[in-house]
Amino acid sequence: MGKLLWAGRFLVPETPLLVAQDRDVDHTKSERHQKPMAVNLRASIDMLLSSEFWRMAIRWTLSLLYSRLLLLFRPSPSFPRRRRRLSPDPDSRIERPICVVTGATSGLGAAAARALSGEGYHVVLVGRCPQLLNKMMQGIKHQDKDAYLDAFVVDLSSIRSIVKFESSFKQWLTDSNLHPSVQLLINNAGIFAVSHRVTADGYDKMVETNYIGAFVLTNLLLPLLKNSPVPSRIVNVTSFTHRSVSDIEVDRENLSCLPTSGKYRCAHIYEYSKLCLLLFTYELHRQFYAKDLSADISVNSADPGAVETNIMRELPGCLSQLAFTVLRLLCLLQSPEEGVASVVDAALAPEEVSGKYFFGGKGRTIRSSLLSYDARLATDLWSTSHMLLQESLLSQGGQ
Numbered sequence: 001m002g003k004l005l006w007a008g009r010f011l012v013p014e015t016p017l018l019v020a021q022d023r024d025v026d027h028t029k030s031e032r033h034q035k036p037m038a039v040n041l042r043a044s045i046d047m048l049l050s051s052e053f054w055r056m057a058i059r060w061t062l063s064l065l066y067s068r069l070l071l072l073f074r075p076s077p078s079f080p081r082r083r084r085r086l087s088p089d090p091d092s093r094i095e096r097p098i099c100v101v102t103g104a105t106s107g108l109g110a111a112a113a114r115a116l117s118g119e120g121y122h123v124v125l126v127g128r129c130p131q132l133l134n135k136m137m138q139g140i141k142h143q144d145k146d147a148y149l150d151a152f153v154v155d156l157s158s159i160r161s162i163v164k165f166e167s168s169f170k171q172w173l174t175d176s177n178l179h180p181s182v183q184l185l186i187n188n189a190g191i192f193a194v195s196h197r198v199t200a201d202g203y204d205k206m207v208e209t210n211y212i213g214a215f216v217l218t219n220l221l222l223p224l225l226k227n228s229p230v231p232s233r234i235v236n237v238t239s240f241t242h243r244s245v246s247d248i249e250v251d252r253e254n255l256s257c258l259p260t261s262g263k264y265r266c267a268h269i270y271e272y273s274k275l276c277l278l279l280f281t282y283e284l285h286r287q288f289y290a291k292d293l294s295a296d297i298s299v300n301s302a303d304p305g306a307v308e309t310n311i312m313r314e315l316p317g318c319l320s321q322l323a324f325t326v327l328r329l330l331c332l333l334q335s336p337e338e339g340v341a342s343v344v345d346a347a348l349a350p351e352e353v354s355g356k357y358f359f360g361g362k363g364r365t366i367r368s369s370l371l372s373y374d375a376r377l378a379t380d381l382w383s384t385s386h387m388l389l390q391e392s393l394l395s396q397g398g399q
């Protein structure tokens, strides 16, 4: 494990690799602010003239409206929130259930970390920027001085970083004399990228952050989730935009989303990554419940709706503001505190609730797209993702 950064009583494990990536992040952010106006204007015009922009403007709005209509006319069951019970074993080291929230430094992840801390969880914040993690922890502590918080620097677009996290995390549980288990994992981190960037693992950055990172993290944390003396849960944060996908291939080539020719299809790739996350959710649910009808681990997806966060940070500022204004006028835009309701509902629904799509708050669920329930597609996605993960682990072991 790398050296430790102290921040109050919180530990932020830091490795040389992660520091290097964080510098990249800061660099990208500062570059964006320094772009000359002419470049921004050019980027805005290019985006406005692209079919991807109009796909987002029209298809995504229709998908969101459709989800809202389902809530009104074809609602699925609603589920009350229940406080997680602690271990029935008085000798257990579980004083508080542990919850890992990825992308906890902004928007919905930050709101989820705050809400779940308020529900009595020991929240482990996962993010790629140590400064933002510290700021988040201080903010939550300011509101609730008794909050239990820790933070880890992890880049979810790097399998190496996730593997390092798993071992640091296990070591931290041991060093802190905590039960070697996790009660709740919220796979929330995500980006909307407007240009193609290839990660060190050879994937498109948006697909790796939004889907592959969550797949890898979940698989690596599964033993800890299964080891929980109380029922544990996984929540995958997906999006109504998955409804815009009408056909999908989940082979190695498509999963990598490497460019064939022409422009980067940012809207298509975002939708694709969110559909993959849903197929993965339902496949995991099938696997848990095929083995054991009263499985002690459950998995749900959560769709927050349209929320005013930093997700559109790569779009030219005037276009993201325009999108938010239109959504606000249509009464479709929520604050992160409102939007996070479906995530918290999915996390706190009774333990037997699994394989559901939470949307709209108040414990409500709806059906996701027909394609997302395609079991054959989900199995193909699972086996391809697994094969790619094994290959990555093998190649990293050999380095």
Ligand SMILES: NC(=O)c1ccc[n+]([C@@H]2O[C@H](COP(=O)([O-])OP(=O)(O)OC[C@H]3O[C@@H](n4cnc5c(N)ncnc54)[C@H](OP(=O)(O)O)[C@@H]3O)[C@@H](O)[C@H]2O)c1
Binding pocket: 025, 102, 103, 104, 105, 106, 107, 108, 109, 126, 127, 128, 129, 132, 154, 155, 156, 157, 158, 188, 189, 190, 191, 209, 237, 238, 239, 240, 303, 304, 305, 306, 307, 308, 309, 310, 311, 312
């Ligand atoms: N906002 C919406 O309308 C909406 C709707 C449906 C679904 N969602 C989903 O909700 C989730 C949260 O998004 P948001 O709207 O809250 O956006 P956001 O404000 O941009 O937050 C995204 C979070 O993910 C983190 N992140 C990004 N790349 C990462 C990486 N490689 N490694 C680790 N962390 C990384 C970000 O870290 P930094 O702070 O360091 O950038 C940030 O904490 C996403 O999965 C998104 O797809 C959002």
